[in-house]
Amino acid sequence: MLLFFFLVTLLGATTAQAGGFDYPVITNQIHLLRPKLGAGGSFIDGVSCLSWRFGVETNNIIDWKTVPEECEDYVGNYMLGDQYRNDSQVVTREAFRYAKSLNLTNDGKNVWVFDIDETTLSNLPYYAKHGFGAEPYNETSYDEWVAEEKAPALPESLKLYKKLRSFGIKIVFLTGRKENTRTATENNLKSVGYQTWEQLILKPSEYSGTSVEYKSGERKKLEEEGGYRIVGNMGDQWSDLLGTNPGIRTFKLPDPMYYIS
Amino acid sequence: MLLFFFLVTLLGATTAQAGGFDYPVITNQIHLLRPKLGAGGSFIDGVSCLSWRFGVETNNIIDWKTVPEECEDYVGNYMLGDQYRNDSQVVTREAFRYAKSLNLTNDGKNVWVFDIDETTLSNLPYYAKHGFGAEPYNETSYDEWVAEEKAPALPESLKLYKKLRSFGIKIVFLTGRKENTRTATENNLKSVGYQTWEQLILKPSEYSGTSVEYKSGERKKLEEEGGYRIVGNMGDQWSDLLGTNPGIRTFKLPDPMYYIS
Numbered sequence: 001m002l003l004f005f006f007l008v009t010l011l012g013a014t015t016a017q018a019g020g021f022d023y024p025v026i027t028n029q030i031h032l033l034r035p036k037l038g039a040g041g042s043f044i045d046g047v048s049c050l051s052w053r054f055g056v057e058t059n060n061i062i063d064w065k066t067v068p069e070e071c072e073d074y075v076g077n078y079m080l081g082d083q084y085r086n087d088s089q090v091v092t093r094e095a096f097r098y099a100k101s102l103n104l105t106n107d108g109k110n111v112w113v114f115d116i117d118e119t120t121l122s123n124l125p126y127y128a129k130h131g132f133g134a135e136p137y138n139e140t141s142y143d144e145w146v147a148e149e150k151a152p153a154l155p156e157s158l159k160l161y162k163k164l165r166s167f168g169i170k171i172v173f174l175t176g177r178k179e180n181t182r183t184a185t186e187n188n189l190k191s192v193g194y195q196t197w198e199q200l201i202l203k204p205s206e207y208s209g210t211s212v213e214y215k216s217g218e219r220k221k222l223e224e225e226g227g228y229r230i231v232g233n234m235g236d237q238w239s240d241l242l243g244t245n246p247g248i249r250t251f252k253l254p255d256p257m258y259y260i261s
Numbered sequence: 262m263l264l265f266f267f268l269v270t271l272l273g274a275t276t277a278q279a280g281g282f283d284y285p286v287i288t289n290q291i292h293l294l295r296p297k298l299g300a301g302g303s304f305i306d307g308v309s310c311l312s313w314r315f316g317v318e319t320n321n322i323i324d325w326k327t328v329p330e331e332c333e334d335y336v337g338n339y340m341l342g343d344q345y346r347n348d349s350q351v352v353t354r355e356a357f358r359y360a361k362s363l364n365l366t367n368d369g370k371n372v373w374v375f376d377i378d379e380t381t382l383s384n385l386p387y388y389a390k391h392g393f394g395a396e397p398y399n400e401t402s403y404d405e406w407v408a409e410e411k412a413p414a415l416p417e418s419l420k421l422y423k424k425l426r427s428f429g430i431k432i433v434f435l436t437g438r439k440e441n442t443r444t445a446t447e448n449n450l451k452s453v454g455y456q457t458w459e460q461l462i463l464k465p466s467e468y469s470g471t472s473v474e475y476k477s478g479e480r481k482k483l484e485e486e487g488g489y490r491i492v493g494n495m496g497d498q499w500s501d502l503l504g505t506n507p508g509i510r511t512f513k514l515p516d517p518m519y520y521i522s
Contacts, residue, residue, distance in 0.1 A: 094322055
């Protein structure tokens with residue numbers, strides 16, 4: 001609201017000083033820009049969509065089914081704009097600095113756990129056609145998208161992946177994608193630059209627990225049975241990072257499009 | 262950057278259509294507005310201060326000593342503006358909804374753990390005079406401020422406190438403030454509306470561990486020795502919410518001014 005106020009003030013002052021006033025043009029332009037304004041743009045139930053995003057990213061707002069309709073434009077503009085890239089970069093840069101600072105025992109047991117969707121691969125081309133999370137999840141159309149093997153890499157994560165490998169850290173992909181998508185997922189990962197990995201863990205088709213339970217269990221197996229050391233763990237959902245055996249440090253990438261418990 | 266670009270585009274279009282152009286005036290106004298622009302305003306080391314704040318609030322950026330100098334204006338404008346209030350409101354509103362939904366056993370053992378600084382009491386009057394976290398922490402001047410007993414309540418938390426009490430949930434304050442500030446802290450809490458509580462736990466002067474260790478240990482005692490049920494836990498630092506016995510649900514309030522591990 002503050003920002004919107006300043007924008008209007010600034011516009012008013014400028015046109016006045018320029019000796020003219022073209023109200024309909026300004027109003028129309030402000031209307032077009034509204035979704036891009038963040039805090040000043042869209043409101044839902046008394047709070048700005050920027051605050052809603054803060055609530056989501058900090059795990060305060062949980063168990064939500066879809067992006068609030070009023071925030072669809074806000075989320076779309078965020079996801080397609082510089083801010084999403086910039087926010088992602090902050091996270092992967094911190095991860096890089098952390099990984100670089102580690103004094104690792106070179107026993108081949110250091111692993112980094114990456115989630116896949118919205119972490120290593122981006123489904124933005126799909127979600128851009130489906131309301132950026134404002135439409136209810138449709139398993140059929142989503143599965144079709146996965147089968148196309150066309151998800152681009154998240155550029156920041158791909159860069160981090162390469163750096164981690166250069167440090168001798170092995171990569172484990174731990175995803176909620178189901179076992180029957182293994183070939184498509186492997187093809188997609190490889191085609192965008194994730195050439196190799198230690199393990200690719202997909203969810204058994206019959207698994208019925210939460211993502212936190214599933215991922216905790218798999219990480220526990222990695223550490224207790226596999227003898228691995230999870231030095232880092234990165235995902236876009238808090239359910240990637242909470243629970244047991246989370247890893248020495250965890251990193252939360254932005255994702256205001258959906259929530260997985 | 263995106264926002265700044267649109268602002269400039271909009272201004273250009275408007276002045277052109279209004280038939281005039283007053284570059285120095287616009288430049289000066291944009292300069293004055295810069296700190297208020299968030300994503301478009303201040304940059305540090307290649308990322309916007311809004312992204313830095315995202316990194317801090319999501320616990321990706323840890324162990325930092327001071328707000329980056331380049332982000333002092335951004336953080337100041339955030340803290341004094343609507344966005345901080347709005348972000349806080351999102352958190353306490355979710356907490357209220359959660360607490361209201363609970364089907365509690367009425368045995369007097371349900372407690373809500375509140376941190377104090379930047380959670381129930383606000384030290385914004387102090388930090389506004391000390392660079393909003395951009396100045397290094399000064400224990401002497403901070404202790405003087407605490408002794409004045411003049412910290413206002415965070416309005417959103419005070420409202421929540423009253424609602425929780427009306428639900429029969431008891432209040433436990435668990436703070437990093439030291440035992441020797443007990444009287445000042447009690448006076449301050451009472452004078453701004455926190456009339457009563459089940460326990461006020463202050464840190465022993467000689468304690469040398471981290472905040473996570475201290476707070477985990479105290480919450481463990483509450484549950485295991487006191488027989489309490491921590492139904493909710495709210496703080497502005499992740500160290501209030503991580504570790505053992507975190508509570509059934511945790512709530513993270515915004516605080517881009519300082520970091521406590």
